[in-house]
Amino acid sequence: MTIDNHFAYKFIINYQLSIINCQLSKIMGKVALITGITGQDGAYMAEYLIKKGYTVHGIKRRASLFNTDRIDHLYQDPHVENRNLILHYGDLTDSMNLTGIIGEIKPDEIYNLAAMSHVKVSFDTPEYTANVDGLGTLRILEAVRLLGLVDKTRIYQASTSELYGLVQEVPQKETTPFYPRSPYAVAKLYAYWITVNYREAYGMHASNGILFNHESPLRGETFVTRKVTRAVSRIVLGMQKDVYMGNLSSKRDWGHAKDYIKAMYLILQQDKPDDYVISTGITTSIRDFIAMAFEEIGVTVDFTGEGINEIGTIVAVDKKVFNKKLGDHYYESFQKRMGEVVVKVDPQYFRPTEVDLLIGDSTKARERLKWQPYYTLPLLIRDMMDSDIKEMKKEAYLKEGGYKVLNYFE
Numbered sequence: 001m002t003i004d005n006h007f008a009y010k011f012i013i014n015y016q017l018s019i020i021n022c023q024l025s026k027i028m029g030k031v032a033l034i035t036g037i038t039g040q041d042g043a044y045m046a047e048y049l050i051k052k053g054y055t056v057h058g059i060k061r062r063a064s065l066f067n068t069d070r071i072d073h074l075y076q077d078p079h080v081e082n083r084n085l086i087l088h089y090g091d092l093t094d095s096m097n098l099t100g101i102i103g104e105i106k107p108d109e110i111y112n113l114a115a116m117s118h119v120k121v122s123f124d125t126p127e128y129t130a131n132v133d134g135l136g137t138l139r140i141l142e143a144v145r146l147l148g149l150v151d152k153t154r155i156y157q158a159s160t161s162e163l164y165g166l167v168q169e170v171p172q173k174e175t176t177p178f179y180p181r182s183p184y185a186v187a188k189l190y191a192y193w194i195t196v197n198y199r200e201a202y203g204m205h206a207s208n209g210i211l212f213n214h215e216s217p218l219r220g221e222t223f224v225t226r227k228v229t230r231a232v233s234r235i236v237l238g239m240q241k242d243v244y245m246g247n248l249s250s251k252r253d254w255g256h257a258k259d260y261i262k263a264m265y266l267i268l269q270q271d272k273p274d275d276y277v278i279s280t281g282i283t284t285s286i287r288d289f290i291a292m293a294f295e296e297i298g299v300t301v302d303f304t305g306e307g308i309n310e311i312g313t314i315v316a317v318d319k320k321v322f323n324k325k326l327g328d329h330y331y332e333s334f335q336k337r338m339g340e341v342v343v344k345v346d347p348q349y350f351r352p353t354e355v356d357l358l359i360g361d362s363t364k365a366r367e368r369l370k371w372q373p374y375y376t377l378p379l380l381i382r383d384m385m386d387s388d389i390k391e392m393k394k395e396a397y398l399k400e401g402g403y404k405v406l407n408y409f410e
């Protein structure tokens with residue numbers, strides 16, 4: 001065989017091999033790793049990717065109780081062959097663990113969603129938050145680099161509108177300067193820039209999604225929207241007298257997590273990595289969100305007073321809407337509560353430094369990713385209220401049946 005023939009032969013074999021590989025990966029589906037799979041976004045992402053034919057690996061933390069509620073409907077017996085959801089114990093603070101998992105499964109895509117994600121709590125645990133939310137991202141990027149997976153593995157970093165903090169421009173877009181206002185946001189700022197740096201330094205397909213607040217029935221109970229939809233459900237069912245809130249005047253650009261995980265997916269399907277703002281472009285105060293949640297079940301709450309003296313009072317109930325949502329069983333006792341105060345302010349929920357206004361401009365994502373949210377704020381609130389009323393009705397039945405139910409204080 002001449003040298004020319006040898007190279008031609010090698011070229012043809014390599015070409016055929018690459019076609020076989022390509023077809024194999026189409027048949028076998030892609031492999032994704034989701035950190036934070038037990039969280040709100042992780043759960044929706046896992047479901048979405050499994051439906052697309054992915055094999056999904058997730059990292060869960062060891063806990064003293066089961067902590068997989070949000071993904072239990074997807075979970076399969078570990079003894080079943082060809083599972084499409086596989087969980088690994090791990091932690092973003094443990095480099096060896098992360099490197100081991102990534103090296104073993106060699107994912108096509110990593111969605112780094114794990115974080116200590118509560119802004120107020122980050123003031124209590126600033127060092128831990130920096131370790132998980134900042135250095136955790138570095139650990140993943142570095143594992144991919146050291147394992148020689150730079151050309152194979154694409155990385156999505158869960159960046160946040162909290163980076164804009166004390167906003168320098170309204171609305172906020174990709175070019176708006178950052179001004180973080182919490183240990184959480186400062187840690188996420190490091191994660192944002194280290195993602196950009198690894199992309200530029202090593203040619204990694206690593207991208208930031210700068211996501212504005214997104215909520216759902218799966219939202220953690222201590223974030224404001226879920227705290228409100230749970231409390232409103234309990235108040236109208238007679239399970240709770242009132243709710244104490246923090247700053248009612250801050251404004252957020254709220255969307256539905258189901259829409260936002262689609263944006264994350266689209267970001268990793270682009271030929272080139274890049275950073276994108278994901279938002280609805282509509283901003284609403286916490287006060288208005290509370291009023292809308294009550295309105296969803298026909299209850300009008302009027303806000304009066306200022307600062308820590310502000311209160312929300314029941315001023316009207318639409319019987320038809322109320323009964324349609326809850327059944328007439330609860331109307332009689334609730335309408336006796338007309339004129340009662342159901343929302344109060346407790347300064348313990350205030351933050352040392354607050355983010356007053358977030359409103360995003362997601363033109364880039366809408367044009368390049370062809371992304372568009374389906375859910376409006378009223379639809380999001382309906383989804384959350386329907387889910388929490390169903391949940392709390394179970395508790396109300398237990399209580400009426402003489403069983404003890406717990407109170408929740410957030």
Ligand code: NAP
Pocket residue numbers: 035036037038039040041042059060061063067090091092093112113114115116117118132158159160161210211212213214215220
């Ligand atoms: P979430 O519900 O609080 O979920 C966070 C996930 O991270 C959970 O699975 C949690 O595990 C896990 N986690 C926490 N510390 C960890 C550690 N040390 N090692 C491994 N896993 C750890 O948050 P989310 O709302 O789904 O948000 C997902 C990501 O997007 C987060 O990074 C968040 O900061 C970011 N983000 C969220 C929003 C939003 O509005 N939701 C907006 C912008 C950015 P456990 O279940 O064991 O606690």
Ligand code: GDD
Pocket residue numbers: 117118119120159160161162211212213214222223224225227244245246247248250251252286349350351354355358
């Ligand atoms: N949690 C909470 N509890 N917030 C309250 C309360 C309360 O009782 N009362 C008023 N707020 C105000 C907060 O002060 C804040 O201005 C706003 O409600 C939203 O608070 P959270 O729901 O805790 O969310 P966040 O905006 O601080 O952070 C969320 O969104 C970020 C994206 O902008 C989290 O999901 C972060 O992880 C995410 O990065």
